[in-house]
Structure formats: C-alpha cells, structure tokens
Amino acid sequence: KEQRDLQACKSIVQELEGHEDAWPFLLPVNTRQFPTYKKIIKKPMDLSVIKKKLEDNLYKSREDYCEDLRLMFNNCETFNEDDSPVGKAGHNLRSFFETKWNEHF
Ligand SMILES: Cc1ncccc1N[C@H]1CCCS(=O)(=O)C1
Numbered sequence: 001k002e003q004r005d006l007q008a009c010k011s012i013v014q015e016l017e018g019h020e021d022a023w024p025f026l027l028p029v030n031t032r033q034f035p036t037y038k039k040i041i042k043k044p045m046d047l048s049v050i051k052k053k054l055e056d057n058l059y060k061s062r063e064d065y066c067e068d069l070r071l072m073f074n075n076c077e078t079f080n081e082d083d084s085p086v087g088k089a090g091h092n093l094r095s096f097f098e099t100k101w102n103e104h105f
Pocket residue numbers: 023024025028029030033034075076079080086
C-alpha cells in the first residue's frame with residue numbers, strides 16, 4: 001500500500017542522514033565553492049531536497065523516489081573521482097541505500 005511505502009521511504013532517508021558518509025549529501029552542493037558544478041551536473045539532487053519532496057508528497061511512487069536517490073549518487077560519480085573523499089562517501093552511501101531499499105521492498 002502507498003502509505004506504507006511512504007513511511008518506508010521516510011525512514012530510509014532518516015537512516016541515510018544518520019550515516020557517517022552522508023556529509024557530502026545533506027545539503028545542495030555549494031556552487032560558489034564548486035563553480036563548475038552547475039555546468040557539469042544538469043539535475044542537482046541532495047537528501048534535503050528528497051526529504052522535502054517526501055514531506056510535500058511530491059513523489060508519485062517509491063520508484064519515483066528511488067530515481068532521485070540514484071540521481072544524487074550518479075551526480076556524485078560524474079563530478080568526483082572514485083578515490084576522492086566525496087567519491088568514496090558516495091560509493092559507501094549508495095551501497096548502504098541499495099541494501100536498505102532491498103530490505104524494505
Ligand atoms: C556531493 C558533492 N559533489 C560534488 C562536490 C561537492 C559535493 N558535496 C559537498 C557538500 C558540502 C561539503 S563539501 O564541500 O566538502 C562536499
């Protein structure tokens with residue numbers, strides 16, 4: 001049922017936010033600090049936006065929500081080297097997310 005899905009998606013976001021490798025994803029990337037980001041990444045996404053969209057009921061389905069999380073991780077891989085601190089955090093948090101996703105659904 002959709003209501004149960006929404007609750008599961010909210011709890012997954014909370015678990016991601018509490019993960020030690022969530023620090024690069026808690027807020028939108030600062031484009032003053034990373035001036036090329038807007039040019040390279042066409043659709044920025046972060047955990048604060050995903051959380052807001054959940055709260056505002058903007059996701060049509062759990063797949064819609066999952067798409068935003070995968071967009072966030074793919075943006076990270078596009079912009080960051082795999083062996084950089086942000087790149088490593090992205091790989092770790094993605095793995096944590098996919099595990100939680102499979103636990104719930
Ligand atoms: C996810 C991401 N992709 C590309 C560049 C930067 C980031 N995240 C930043 C978020 C604020 C802290 S930081 O500036 O160290 C890292």
